[in-house]
Amino acid sequence: MEIKAIGCEPLQLKRMHIKDGHTLKVYQETGGYESLKKAMNMSQDDIINEVKASALRGRGGAGFPTGMKWSFVPRQSPKPKYVVCNADESEPGTFKDRYLLERDPHALIEGMLIAAFALGAAACYVYFRGEYRYLIDIMDKAIDEARAADIVGKNILGSDFSCEFFTHTGAGAYICGEETALLSSLEGYRGHPRMKPPFPAIEGLYACPTVVNNVETLTAVPQIIEMGGKAWQELGTEKSGGTKLWSVSGHVKKPGVYELPMGYKDLEKFIMEDCGGMLRDDKKLKAVIPGGSSVYIMNAEQIVGKGVTMDYEGLVVGGSMVGSGGFIVMDETVDVMESTKNLTEFYKHESCGWCTPCREGTDWLVKIFNRISEGGGRPEDAQLLLDICDNIEGKSFCPLGDAAAWPIQSAVKRFPEDFKKWLLNKTNGNGVVANI
């Protein structure tokens, strides 16, 4: 398990290898809470402008510019404002936030406090996924430490800025990583996504202006304040600023959490050199899911010799997305039909049941995959899978439907051999797989 930065100084991973990095003492010794002090001497607009200048984009998966999200909050509204941290890290293949929460909880507190100060928020909530129970204890301890040091609570650092901190745990639902479902769950309702608009920035938690950010997004904020937005942006590219954590798993020699500057070149080098190459030297690279299970799967032809850069724009050109940075590498022993079936079962299990296409579509897809894997594949199944995905995509209530459709669409199109093997065998003889 590697945790290291490549091609840049460790920023997010600064305290990963320092003993007791999760304590307030060590955090302050290594420069912690200096950014908060600095920010509290800045105006709210200046903070937001710095974040805008940094080109920081949401690290949860959607990649929405953080500064712009903050600027949507009506700060003059008489309602209380809230900052919510989305620590419901449940995208398959993603485990970066877990290390940040475990080893550097004060960075998150500091980032949230800066956000709260910039937005005039009265309270911060950290929403953990149900399985991260043990991390809540670490976070609660960190909050208590900070509270004892006058960093959290009333009159922070002797100023008239006050901000409360709360932690909350989900009950094990992937959908609660979607920001509006997270807010429903946080309010104590069933974790169903809500209608947008109104967006959380206008009516979020308890119908008050709310900013929901990923852990990694918020831990980047102190760095931005410390080094200035422009300098932070220049670590990466013009539109994708700073550095990004990648959770690498699968058939590589050195899986782990890697911090790379945005625009890192290139994806092939990253797998073959930085991650130590393929797990078994005699097996070739077959597929990569670069951004968590919900993005398009890439085949080897799209990677080898293509010089794909690792940032939001580069990966789109390369045929996929940054997503949450859950980087899954598969070698040629993997049957993509079966790996896609596995993923689809996940989406069926996690579909909340609110809207028709996602609820019924994922169930149908799983039934088809089950039939295929039991030897009942038919040549027309490929077209059927694509058509069902097309009927789900863009028509579901929240993005979970899209997330279920994309892996299948890309798998069927980019790995035709794996599907032909299942669909053309045995009873169905000489059929043709349509439109692959």
Place this chain on the structure above:
Amino acid sequence: MSELIKVTINEQDFEVEKGARLIDVCREKGFNIPSFCYYSDLALQASCRMCLVRIEKMPKLQTSCTITCTDGMIVTTQSEEIEKAQRAMSEFLLANHPLDCPVCDRGGECELQEMIFDWGDVEERFTEKKNVEPEKFLSPIVANDPQRCIVCKRCTRVCDEWMGEDAIEAGNRGVNTVIGTYGGWLNCSQCGNCIEVCPTGTLLDGVYRHETRPWELDQTITTDVYGSDGMQLSIGSRGGLVHRIVARDRYVNGLNGEFLDVKARFAHEFVNHPDRIKTPLIRYKKGGKLIPATWDEAIHFVGQKLTESGKNVGVVASPRLTNEAIFTLKRFAKEVVGTDNYAVSDRYDLSVFFDNLSAPLATHKEIRKAKTLVLIGGEPEEEQTFTAKQMRQAVRNDGAKLIIVNHTPIRLSAQASQFIHINPNSYDAFVLALTDSANDDANAKKLGIETKDLADFRQTLSETEGDTVVMFGGDLSPQAQSVLANSADAFDGTNAKVLFHPLPLYNNSVGANDLMEGKKSLSEVLKNSKALLIGGSLQEADTNLLANKDFIVVQELFETETTKYADVVLPAASFAEVDGTFTNNTGFVQRVRQAIEPVNQSKADWMITTLIAREMGADFGYNFSATMVFKAIADSVSAYEGLRYPALKDESKPVQVKHAISAKKDLSKEFDVLKSNVEKLSDEANKLTATPRVGHKLHRLTTLTSKTAQFHLLAHGNPKPENLLVSPLVQFNLDGTPRTETADAAAVGVTDRINLKVEY
């Protein structure tokens, strides 16, 4: 009229009101858009994804139910892309939906069926196994087949938003989502609105279940016979049998849309019940038996006896009867007997309310749109269910202020912006406080509240921008009612219109009061007469006054406490067998229409009275036609002037009768009574703190409701059977022996369906 904006739909330009909902606009303009989860006046859901449209400058297809029109919006509702999406959604909905339409009670009137016919695909591509769930009963009258559910959640929303019950919710996740209850058993007032709004056969009427197919039923639009809200409903009958009652069609709304309560919807088995009186009955000798007779014989006997009694005949009408029947009874008293000895057997007298009425009656629409609602006494959730629903929605959806003054913490008080919890019997003090703010301290003490509560109350009234509706009923003393009804000015706010809403208890209490002008009190009439003609039984408590009369004729459906004193019982027809009208608590005269031929030998009440009158030599000129009776009403009662049946034809445009608005009166006599009453009140607070369960009055067994078998289970606390997979009326133990509860149900005299014997 608010601002108009321009919207382009399918290349045609329209001017629509700003803020209008796109799906409503499209439908209004003739572009049909399918939907399941969208239901006007319920929270938006946007989950069925059927109503997708293309809006220019928006990246994806949009659900038209969530879009409010903006100026210059360009919308496409029909295109290849949209059709594909709609076909896809119907395909998804059908994926796990069993195609068991031939055995589904909803078959033939199922929205899913209709939608698939119109928007679905001809070919089915789903060849996998469907998910299955066993069917079960959620309560004695709500059957549930979970696999048919399309998760539109209309049921959970009406349960929450209309009824405030939240008894039914979606459980599980994803494709396993099912509509369920807390604890597996539906514990609520059993209104059955979840059944009504269900677009598929997921929730079904457990009373009507598997009786017949909907297309074989004759549908007759008529008015509820239980509550004073005058809810419009549709009787489904076939071959002289009433099979079911549903609310009026969703798209041609009567005043209540799809809303009904438990009694209106389920308690209809009395119509064809075997206990109905079959022929006229005569008790030839006091203390003897009632012996069947022919109509000729009975009418002749009655005519002779009543003639003998001369002017000592009293007439009593039940507030359950039609306007026609009540009016004919009054004419009988006035014209045949020549007496003023006539009364209405209501539980409280509405005449003080109408005699002093100083503002118009509120309609249900006005209650829904009111900004302040003042409820003094009463429990609308039990007695005026539709009014209660309108109140709740006014508060929930439009932020109306609800002020409740009650001695019981009724359930609606949870929704109130101010709940003034007073001592029992202290309403007089509240009415005094309302009309005179000088003695607030003393009055507050008698009421057991803080003086500030009264000030807050007045402040809310004065700040109201919009209508104020004041509701009160029989909890108040007659003097208090007359003072309240006469003091509309006490509720004036800024720009406010003040409206009154009485809380009558019976379906035609208001009509009975309108038509029995000059009536006396019931006890007076009973005391003053030697012979009586009674249309519809009296309250049981009043029947002891019937002892030792010379002669009593009763027009009734069933043998009751009153018929025990009768010398002649004449079989009357129920509301399902007659034509007529009821007047509801908002003053709407609404039609009662004949659904089936009169059961056995029964006749309409007005016809029976007319026959007796004819026997005694008087001709009312009705010519055996209800139309003529109503014309006679319109000709002689000023509030009903000029009305005819054709004017009442359209139940979506009900006609309000013109109740006279009286000027400010000198009520010093009433005030004196109030003052002396208040003085007698104790200063000590002695409050009732328990909130009664909703349904305790609705489930009460009465002559009519007790004839529906399921009501016995409801009245006994709606017990949960051990095994929910079969009907709770026919329960068997594992060894095949019938469960004991079933035997109990048989003992209370329910139909032979209960006594079903099964041999293994």
